[in-house]
Amino acid sequence: xxxxxxxxxxxxxxxxxxxxxxxxxxxxxxxxxxxxxxxxxxxxxxxxxxxxxxxxxxxxxxxxxxxxxxxxxxxxxxxxxxxx
Numbered sequence: 001x002x003x004x005x006x007x008x009x010x011x012x013x014x015x016x017x018x019x020x021x022x023x024x025x026x027x028x029x030x031x032x033x034x035x036x037x038x039x040x041x042x043x044x045x046x047x048x049x050x051x052x053x054x055x056x057x058x059x060x061x062x063x064x065x066x067x068x069x070x071x072x073x074x075x076x077x078x079x080x081x082x083x084x
Contacts, residue, residue: 007047008050009048
């Protein structure tokens with residue numbers, strides 16, 4: 001099975017790749033040569049911008065959907081994420 005490493009941004013992917021021997025650099029990904037860490041090689045790719053974000057207040061409770069000073073501060077019991 002080939003490993004895929006997902007970095008948030010291109011500079012982060014480049015930094016990861018610097019630790020290994022690179023087989024090929026493409027516009028959308030970097031392919032690593034097989035090594036002891038990745039015997040079947042690996043591919044490093046990246047997103048552009050943020051991959052996940054915190055949910056907005058109104059996604060936790062309906063009363064937080066409209067701004068009101070009596071609802072402040074807003075602290076959900078557990079912070080939840082969503083795909084951007």
